[in-house]
Amino acid sequence: MTAVRMDWSLDEIEALFALPFNDLLFKAQQIHRENFNPNEVQVSTLLSIKTGACPEDCSYCSQSARNDTGLERERLLPLSEVIKSAQEAKDNGATRFCMGAAWRNPTDKSLNHVVDMVSAVREMGMETCVTLGMLSEPQAGRLKDAGLDYYNHNLDTSPEFYGEVITTRNYQDRLDTLSHVRDAGINVCAGGILGLGESPRDRARLLQELANMPKHPESVPINELVPIPGTPLANNKAIDAIDFVRCIAVARILMPCTYVRLSAGRTDMSDETQALCFFAGANSMFYGDRLLTTDNPTESSDAQLFSTLGLQAEKAASPATV
Ligand code: SAM
Ligand code: DTB
Numbered sequence: 001m002t003a004v005r006m007d008w009s010l011d012e013i014e015a016l017f018a019l020p021f022n023d024l025l026f027k028a029q030q031i032h033r034e035n036f037n038p039n040e041v042q043v044s045t046l047l048s049i050k051t052g053a054c055p056e057d058c059s060y061c062s063q064s065a066r067n068d069t070g071l072e073r074e075r076l077l078p079l080s081e082v083i084k085s086a087q088e089a090k091d092n093g094a095t096r097f098c099m100g101a102a103w104r105n106p107t108d109k110s111l112n113h114v115v116d117m118v119s120a121v122r123e124m125g126m127e128t129c130v131t132l133g134m135l136s137e138p139q140a141g142r143l144k145d146a147g148l149d150y151y152n153h154n155l156d157t158s159p160e161f162y163g164e165v166i167t168t169r170n171y172q173d174r175l176d177t178l179s180h181v182r183d184a185g186i187n188v189c190a191g192g193i194l195g196l197g198e199s200p201r202d203r204a205r206l207l208q209e210l211a212n213m214p215k216h217p218e219s220v221p222i223n224e225l226v227p228i229p230g231t232p233l234a235n236n237k238a239i240d241a242i243d244f245v246r247c248i249a250v251a252r253i254l255m256p257c258t259y260v261r262l263s264a265g266r267t268d269m270s271d272e273t274q275a276l277c278f279f280a281g282a283n284s285m286f287y288g289d290r291l292l293t294t295d296n297p298t299e300s301s302d303a304q305l306f307s308t309l310g311l312q313a314e315k316a317a318s319p320a321t322v
């Protein structure tokens with residue numbers, strides 16, 4: 001088994017990024033094989049349970065009230081609709097159902113409804129994940145009691161670049177939420193977005209922050225920016241595909257036992273780029289033709305991609321809830 005380290009220096013991480021591409025991918029694939037079945041991918045399906053009118057100012061997001069993106073605001077979905085979507089996701093082979101809400105943080109009243117959703121989806125035999133914004137310690141405890149398996153809360157970028165992207169909450173707020181999730185005994189899902197205008201050093205710093213947490217997140221989503229008309233980042237230049245693959249490979253090397261998720265941005269990625277991401281150690285993805293408010297590849301195109309690459313959807317995800 002590969003040694004799991006939480007003391008990566010920035011120099012070490014930048015040296016990994018600087019490796020010849022073949023050497024980097026070989027190293028990442030070797031580590032991947034030591035810890036996972038290289039031909040299995042964990043699949044999660046997303047549902048936006050509360051869309052739009054978010055008070056936060058995340059400059060990439062379609063759901064911020066500050067961004068004029070034409071998105072229709074929706075109220076919290078009724079439980080029956082959530083159960084219907086979860087059943088569809090399960091029938092399509094997803095093992096985890098992730099519910100996202102456009103909140104700065106949940107109120108205790110809204111959390112009651114989410115608790116009911118988590119319990120219902122769990123009873124259907126799926127793993128549960130929610131992403132609701134900032135979470136207090138007692139709220140994390142309530143979600144744990146409801147049987148929540150994962151909480152997603154991304155660092156998004158490096159601490160140094162963060163202020164260019166979001167001003168309504170700071171990096172420490174994010175780290176605090178992740179500590180509450182960890183301390184409650186819920187699996188941590190935390191990652192970031194590439195293509196925000198960050199430097200190569202910012203990418204290395206983001207991965208360093210994730211890899212040097214007291215315990216590695218069980219799941220690290222790597223999103224490519226989906227440029228949304230009406231947001232300040234609408235005209236950002238897309239990140240180079242090889243640079244994206246390098247980030248996946250470095251994430252795999254730094255966090256050998258973590259599920260690295262190829263997340264938003266796949267609609268604009270070629271099959272070849274996605275194949276390289278899987279070779280570099282990505283072993284989780286969002287399955288289903290919708291992310292939260294934007295499109296994801298169709299289920300049939302992903303089924304075709306899996307068949308072409310000889311990949312299989314993981315049947316039951318591990319690790320179990322901590
Ligand atoms: N409101 C909650 C929060 O911010 O924590 C949960 C939902 S939020 C949409 C979840 C994550 O989706 C964000 O942290 C960000 O990393 C990712 N995301 C949002 N919009 C995106 C976009 N346009 N492109 C790529 N990733 C995006
Ligand atoms: C994550 O890291 N990516 C997902 C999930 N966690 C919640 C969200 C991607 C959102 C992409 C833009 C949208 O559909 O609104």
Ligand code: SF4
Nearest residue numbers: 054056058061064102
């Ligand atoms: Fe709100 Fe989350 Fe979008 Fe930020 S990323 S604006 S917190 S929904």
